[in-house]
Amino acid sequence: MSLPDRIDPRPPRRIYRWDLDKTYLQTDFDSLKDLLRTAFQKAHEKVAIPGASALIRELSENGDSRLCIVSGSPKQMRAVLEEKLKLDGVRWDEFVLKDNIGNLLRGRFRALRGQVGYKLPAILESRVKAPAEAEEVLFGDDAEADAFIYSLFADLIAGRVDERVLSQVLEAGGVYPDDAERVRAAWKQIPVADPVRRIFIHLDKLTPPAHFTAYGPRVVPIFNYFQAALVLLADGHLSAPQVLKIAVEMVQTAGHNIITLSNSFQDLLRRGLPLQQAAVALSQALEGPNKLLAAMRPMPDILAAFSKRLVALGTPPPPPPVQAVDYVSLIHHALPRNHKGRTKP
Template identity: 35%
Template sequence: MKIFLYRKLPENFDQDIYIWDVDKTYLHTNFESFKGLMNILFEFAIDKTAIPGAKELLRELRRGKESKIGLSPIFFISASPVMLKKVLEGKFLIDGVQHDGIVLKDYRSLRRLLGKVRIKNNFPYKLMCLLTHRLLMPEKSTEILFGDDFERDADIYSLYADILSHKIDREGVKKYLLKEKLIKKEIEKILALVEKNQKRSSKEVVKKIFIHQIKHQDPKWFLKYGDRLVATQDYRQTAEILYTMGKISKSGLKRISDSVWK
């Protein structure tokens, strides 16, 4: 992985940090087919399309509610390759999305670290990214995570949240990873990150997990993850919940709703 941080938060920062996935959470992408994968690699920033309401929601989260000064921290954690950094940064600029950092997949360094690089199964990669990124954030900060149901963001985010809150210990994580059939080096790397994170804090770091539904599954399917995770059909629904949480303004909610209903 390659981590690009553009803002260092103060040590005593105790507010929310918003962490977003990119593909199928912020951007419409098609990596299911070879043609779609080639399009992703060779598209210009102007060619990429945001999911309705995503860029508006990101802008409103950055701005915050009326009574609060803006610049809420936003970070992206993606399995997109490092070579797409300039294109993604260009898309953020076009969409008016300000952010504080991005994590991208560095195939060369991952191969050196793990001996192999998974192309399709990003479970170990994303978990490693989240745990590594967390060590760079202030200990008192909290997080709100945004992903989708195309792959397994719900499982990854929930496991990550349980690790930080000590709801699962090192041995429990190891058993989980063995069931996922991860290789030895992946397990060792993740367990080392688990130990470092659990030495820092045992509080509920992850306040909410939002899963953007691509597959349009029955909402009841997500009940197993508990109240912490919410699956939504579009970003209007996501925005309504964030408004009740006091994270965006009333006018911001309207702007997001209008963009979804265009």
């Protein structure tokens, strides 16, 4: 882990954990050519997913949070990744990268592609240092195993997963014994609490949302970061003006428009997320002291389109039920993408 980008002595009220590739950065490494191009890209050539840096900046504006990044990129890319984050105005507190050279030299080939044995101990060890009452929101993607690992992390520290299930998962996930031991050691140090509020999964591969139903309503698959901002507004992590700022940036820099944003809003409503009040708050924000935002066309039109999308649904569906996650039966979600045991979404 490198030195943090900032040192804030206050205990955080909220922790935001982010993955980088395909969650924050538009990364393509599905072929060897893409992988090589990604490895040799300079900081200014790397492109953030629209709205991601704006969302991180707005979340950090509240001053009571920490940004912890755990990425599967190799440690050798630290300098260029840090430079990219600084270019985007993103300030972090923790930044963990994968020791792929170390894994290679030690002949730990499973660890090169495995996610559970890398991310789970990393985020548990980070949680050990956090105040018990600090809430968490996690951001990942559908390329690997983020929904599985983040949910397991949440349920481990909430005491909803026992030692037996954990052992089964670690074994089936091909986790090396020393990493499994790190998981157990960190887990035992964390006081039982239920701090994980949301897990956002950026649908980089456009995996059908039903693929994530088994993880319950805590996991929210998103097509873009405006959707995350809307949910975080409803959850009280962002204010309406902050969400408007994110939307404006997405309209101005990423080609989003009245249709894509209102469709994104309706998509969440149709999945049972209670966003009606969020829509009201956004409208009120345009009427209040943020008149500058009202002048930023086409935000008023976009919010009017929200109302139409809401009415179009008739009675909005109820929120999906909370359910226990069966990690043993979902272990195939956590295996590397081309592993023979992994089923296609």
